[in-house]
Amino acid sequence: MSVVSIPIVNRNYPMGCEDGQEGRLIELGRMVDARARQILDKMGPLQENSLLATLCIVLADEIQNKNQAPAATDEDLHEILARIREIKHKIS
DSSP states (O other): EEEEEEEEETEEEEEOOTTHHHHHHHHHHHHHHHHHHHHHHHHHOOOOOHHHHHHHHHHHHHHHHHHHHHOOOOOOOOOOOOHHHHHHHOOO
C-alpha cells in the first residue's frame, strides 16, 4: 500500500492506495482540487469543513445527474422513426 499526498486548495491530504494506483489518485485529486476552486470562486471564502461538505454535495449531484439519462419524448421518438424511414428509403 502506498500513501500519496493530495493537495486540495493549498492543503495536503495523505491518502492510501494500492501500489500502482498513485497516478490515478493524483489525477483524481487534481479534478477535486479544480472543482473546489470553482466553488470558492463562486461562493467566496469558506471554512475547510464547509468547503469539503459543499464539494461532496456538488460532486454527488453531478454523479447523480450524469447517471440519469433524459427520457425520450414522443416527439423525439417520432423524429427518430422519420429519420430511420428516410435513411431506409435512400438505401433501398
